Amino acid sequence: MAGQSTSVLLLVLDLSGIFVFAISGALVGVRKHLDVFGVLVLAGTTGLGGGFLRDVLIDATPPAALVDWRYLLVPVAAGVVTFVFHPTVGRAERVVIVLDAAGLGLFCVTGALKALDHGLGPVPAALMGMVTGIGGGIARDLLAGRVPVILSSELYATPALVGALWAVLAEGAHQPVAVVAIPGVVLCFGLRILALWRGWQAPLPSGSASV
Amino acid sequence: MAGQSTSVLLLVLDLSGIFVFAISGALVGVRKHLDVFGVLVLAGTTGLGGGFLRDVLIDATPPAALVDWRYLLVPVAAGVVTFVFHPTVGRAERVVIVLDAAGLGLFCVTGALKALDHGLGPVPAALMGMVTGIGGGIARDLLAGRVPVILSSELYATPALVGALWAVLAEGAHQPVAVVAIPGVVLCFGLRILALWRGWQAPLPSGSASV
Amino acid sequence: MAGQSTSVLLLVLDLSGIFVFAISGALVGVRKHLDVFGVLVLAGTTGLGGGFLRDVLIDATPPAALVDWRYLLVPVAAGVVTFVFHPTVGRAERVVIVLDAAGLGLFCVTGALKALDHGLGPVPAALMGMVTGIGGGIARDLLAGRVPVILSSELYATPALVGALWAVLAEGAHQPVAVVAIPGVVLCFGLRILALWRGWQAPLPSGSASV
Numbered sequence: 001m002a003g004q005s006t007s008v009l010l011l012v013l014d015l016s017g018i019f020v021f022a023i024s025g026a027l028v029g030v031r032k033h034l035d036v037f038g039v040l041v042l043a044g045t046t047g048l049g050g051g052f053l054r055d056v057l058i059d060a061t062p063p064a065a066l067v068d069w070r071y072l073l074v075p076v077a078a079g080v081v082t083f084v085f086h087p088t089v090g091r092a093e094r095v096v097i098v099l100d101a102a103g104l105g106l107f108c109v110t111g112a113l114k115a116l117d118h119g120l121g122p123v124p125a126a127l128m129g130m131v132t133g134i135g136g137g138i139a140r141d142l143l144a145g146r147v148p149v150i151l152s153s154e155l156y157a158t159p160a161l162v163g164a165l166w167a168v169l170a171e172g173a174h175q176p177v178a179v180v181a182i183p184g185v186v187l188c189f190g191l192r193i194l195a196l197w198r199g200w201q202a203p204l205p206s207g208s209a210s211v
Numbered sequence: 212m213a214g215q216s217t218s219v220l221l222l223v224l225d226l227s228g229i230f231v232f233a234i235s236g237a238l239v240g241v242r243k244h245l246d247v248f249g250v251l252v253l254a255g256t257t258g259l260g261g262g263f264l265r266d267v268l269i270d271a272t273p274p275a276a277l278v279d280w281r282y283l284l285v286p287v288a289a290g291v292v293t294f295v296f297h298p299t300v301g302r303a304e305r306v307v308i309v310l311d312a313a314g315l316g317l318f319c320v321t322g323a324l325k326a327l328d329h330g331l332g333p334v335p336a337a338l339m340g341m342v343t344g345i346g347g348g349i350a351r352d353l354l355a356g357r358v359p360v361i362l363s364s365e366l367y368a369t370p371a372l373v374g375a376l377w378a379v380l381a382e383g384a385h386q387p388v389a390v391v392a393i394p395g396v397v398l399c400f401g402l403r404i405l406a407l408w409r410g411w412q413a414p415l416p417s418g419s420a421s422v
Numbered sequence: 423m424a425g426q427s428t429s430v431l432l433l434v435l436d437l438s439g440i441f442v443f444a445i446s447g448a449l450v451g452v453r454k455h456l457d458v459f460g461v462l463v464l465a466g467t468t469g470l471g472g473g474f475l476r477d478v479l480i481d482a483t484p485p486a487a488l489v490d491w492r493y494l495l496v497p498v499a500a501g502v503v504t505f506v507f508h509p510t511v512g513r514a515e516r517v518v519i520v521l522d523a524a525g526l527g528l529f530c531v532t533g534a535l536k537a538l539d540h541g542l543g544p545v546p547a548a549l550m551g552m553v554t555g556i557g558g559g560i561a562r563d564l565l566a567g568r569v570p571v572i573l574s575s576e577l578y579a580t581p582a583l584v585g586a587l588w589a590v591l592a593e594g595a596h597q598p599v600a601v602v603a604i605p606g607v608v609l610c611f612g613l614r615i616l617a618l619w620r621g622w623q624a625p626l627p628s629g630s631a632s633v
Contacts, residue, residue: 029362035413037369038362041345052268057474059483061270066335086416124488134463138565143349145358147567151451151460158459202457205508240573246624248580249573252556263479272481277546297627354560356569 006177010110013181014051014064015074017106020099022047022078025140027096029079030086032144042140043079044072050135054111054128058118097196100137100149104160105189108133109181112164113171122168129164130157133188155195155202163188217388221321224392225262225275226285228317231310233258233286236351237293238307243355247294253351254290255283261346265322265339269329308407311348311360315371316400319344320392323375324382333379340375341368344399366406366413374399428599432532435603436473436486437496439528442521444469444500447562449518451501452508454566464562465501466494472557476533476550480540519618522559522571526582527611530555531603534586535593544590551586552579555610577617577624585610 025046029039048065055063065071111132115125134150134157141148150156167184194200236257240250259276266274276282322343326336345361345368352359361367378395405411447468451461470487477485487493533554537547556572556579563570572578589606616622 030416032362033415034362035366035415037366037413039416041361041368056267056478057484057488062268062329062331062335066268066331066339069332069334072334072338083416087418118484120484120488121491123491123494124484127494128488142353142564143359143362148565150463151454151456151565155457155459157463202459203505204455204457205452205461205505207509241627243573244626245573246577246626248577248624250627252572252579267478273479273540273542273546277479277542277550280543280545283545283549294627298629353564354570354573 009177009181010113013106013185014110015070017103017110018047018051018071018074019078021050021103021107021136022075023082024096024100024103025075025136026079026082027086028140028144028146030082036080036083039083040076040079042143043082044075045143046136046140047075047078048136049139050107050111050132050137053135054115054132057131058115058120058128060114060118098193101159101189101192101196103136104133104156104192105163105185105187107136108160108163108188109167109184112167112184113180116168116171122172126161126164126168129167130160133157133160133164155191155200158202159188159191159195162191220388220392221324224317224396225321226281228314228321229258229262229282229285230289232261232314232318232347233289234293235307235311235314236347237290238297239351239355239357240290241293241297247291250294251287251290253354254293255286256354257347257351258286258289259347260350261318261322261343261348264346265326265343268342269326269331269339271325271329309404312370312400312403312407314347315344315367315403316374316396316398318347319371319374319399320378320395323378323395324391327379327382333383337372337375337379340378341371344368344371344375366403366411369413370399370402370406373402431599431603432535435528435607436532437492439525439532440469440473440493440496441500443472443525443529443558444497445504446518446522446525447497447558448501448504449508450562450566450568452504458502458505461505462498462501464565465504466497467565468558468562469497469500470558471561472529472533472554472559475557476537476554479553480537480542480550482536482540520615523581523611523614523618525558526555526578526614527585527607527609529558530582530585530610531589531606534589534606535602538590538593544594548583548586548590551589552582555579555582555586577614577622580624581610581613581617584613 022043026039026043029042034042048071051065052063055061108129112125112129115128116122120128138148138150163184166187167180170180170184233254237250237254240253245253259282262276263274266272319340323336323340326339327333331339349359349361374395377398378391381391381395444465448461448465451464456464470493473487474485477483530551534547534551537550538544542550560570560572585606588609589602592602592606
C-alpha cells in the first residue's frame with residue numbers, strides 16, 4: 001500500500017469501526033445497568049479487542065491503540081455519548097445490530113490489510129481480518145456473560161471472512177484502495193444484514209432440523 | 212527509573228501483588244471444591260494473568276514470570292498455603308475482597324511503571340496499569356464461570372486507573388520511587404476499600420435508578 | 423534439537439494434536455446445533471488456541487498457523503469431517519474425551535519442546551507445554567458457555583504437566599527425539615485416561631469430602 005490518501009482512508013475506516021463497536025459494547029453495558037466506568041470498559045473492550053488480538057498475533061505490538069491517542073479517544077467518546085444519550089441511541093435493539101454489522105464490515109477489511117502489510121500470506125491475512133471483526137464482540141459477550149453472538153446468531157463470521165477475502169484479493173491485484181476497501185466493507189455489511197433480515201442460516205448438522 | 216533500590220522495591224511490590232491475587236484466586240477455587248491442581252491453576256491465572264496481558268500488549272515477551280523463577284514460585288506457594296490453611300485464610304468473605312483491593316493497588320502501579328519503561332506514553336501507560344490490575348481478576352472470574360467483578364461490583368477499575376495515573380505523573384515529575392509507588396498503591400487501595408465500605412457507586416445510566 | 427526427522431516427527435505430532443482437538447471442538451459445536459461456520463470456528467479455536475497462547479507468550483509470533491497453510495487446513499478438515507459424519511464421529515461421549523486426552527498428550531510435548539527451542543528454562547518450558555495442552559480446551563469451553571473442563575473434571579492439567587516435564591528432562595539429557603516425545607505423549611494420555619477410568623481425583627480441600 002502506498003500514499004498518504006490510502007493511509008488516511010484506512011485510518012478513518014478503522015476509527016469508524018472502533019466507534020460503532022464501542023457504541024454496541026456501551027449499549028450492552030447500559031442494559032446491564034453498569035455504572036459509567038463499567039460502560040466505558042465494555043466500550044473499550046468491544047472497540048479495541050479485535051484489533052488487540054490481531055496485533056498480538058501478527059506481532060504488531062504495541063497495538064496502535066497504545067501509541068496513537070486517537071485510538072483511545074474514540075471508544076471513550078463513544079462510551080460517554082452512549083451513556084448520556086442511551087435512550088435515544090438504544091431505542092431499538094436493531095440499532096445495536098446494525099452498528100455491529102457496520103463495525104464487522106469495517107474491521108474485516110482494515111484487519112486483513114494490516115495483516116498483509118505485516119507480511120502474512122493471503123489466506124492467513126483474510127483470517128486475521130475475520131478475527132479483527134469478531135474479536136471485539138467475543139470479548140464483549142464473554143465479559144457480559146452472554147453466549148458470544150458469533151455462535152448464537154445468523155451468519156456472522158462468514159460475512160467477515162468474505163469481506164476480508166475481497167480486500168486481500170483486490171489488494172493482490174493492485175487495485176486502488178477505494179476498490180480494495182469499499183466493496184469489502186459493503187459486501188460484509190450487506191451479507192450480514194441480509195442474513196439477519198431474511199433469517200439466512202448456514203447448513204445445520206444433520207439431525208438438528210427439528211430443533 | 213534508576214538504581215538498585217528502585218528495582219528491588221518494584222520487584223517486592225510486584226511479587227506481593229501476585230501473592231495476594233493468587234490467594235484470592237485460590238480461595239475461589241477452594242469454594243468451588245476444586246482439587247489441589249485446579250486451585251493452583253486458578254491461583255496462577257489470577258496472580259499472573261494481568262501481567263501476562265500487559266507484557267503481551269507492550270511487547271515485553273516472554274513475560275517475567277517465564278524467565279524469573281520467583282514469579283512462578285510465588286503463586287504456587289500462595290495456592291498451597293491457601294489450599295492447606297483455607298479455613299483460616301478464607302474465614303471471612305471480606306478477606307478475599309481486601310486482598311483483591313491490595314493486589315489491585317500493587318499491580319496498577321507496577322504495571323504503569325513497566326509500561327512507561329517500555330516507551331509508552333503517559334495515558335496508555337496508565338491504562339496498562341489498570342489492565343494489569345483488572346486482568347487477573349477477569350481471567351479468574353471467566354474461568355470460574357462468574358460475572359467479572361469489574362462489572363458487577365462497586366468502583367473497581369477506577370481506583371486502579373487513579374493509582375496508575377498517580378504513578379505516571381509522579382514518575383514524569385522525576386520523583387523518587389517511594390513517592391511514585393507508595394501513594395499510588397495507597398490511593399488505589401483506599402479508594403477501592405472506601406467504595407466498598409460506603410457503597411459508593413459511579414453514576415448509573417439514566418432510568419436505572421429504580422432498579 | 424537437530425535433524426530433519428526430528429522436525430518431521432514434531433510436525434506430525436503437532437498436526438495430529440490440532441486434528442483431534444479440532445474434532446473435539448467441532449463435536450461441541452454440533453451438539454449445540456451451531457451451523458457449519460460456527461462448528462468451524464469452534465474447531466479452529468480448540469485446535470489452534472493453545473498454540474496461539476503459547477506462541478504469543480514465548481514471543482514466537484506470528485504463530486506457525488498463520489505462516490504454514492497446513493496448520494490452517496487441518497482444523498478446517500477436522501471441522502468439515504465432523505460436521506458431515508458427526509453421527510458416526512460423535513456416537514459416544516467418550517470419543518470426545520479420548521480425543522481430548524490424545525490432544526492433551528500431543529500438545530504438552532510439542533509445546534514444551536517449542537518453548538525450550540525459544541530459550542525458556544526447563545520449568546517455564548514445562549508450564550508452556552501444559553498451557554499449550556489446556557489452552558484450546560479452555561477457549562472452546564469459554565466460547566461454548568461451559569465451565570472449563572480443566573476445572574470441573576478429574577485430573578486434567580496435571581497429566582499435561584507430567585508429560586511436558588518428561589519431554590523437558592529427556593531433552594535436557596540429550597535423548598533422541600523418539601525418547602523425548604513418545605513416552606511424554608503416552609504418559610500424559612495414559613494418566614488422563616486412567617484418571618477418568620478409575621475416577622482418580624487429586625486431593626480436595628478439607629471440608630469438601632462430603633460434597
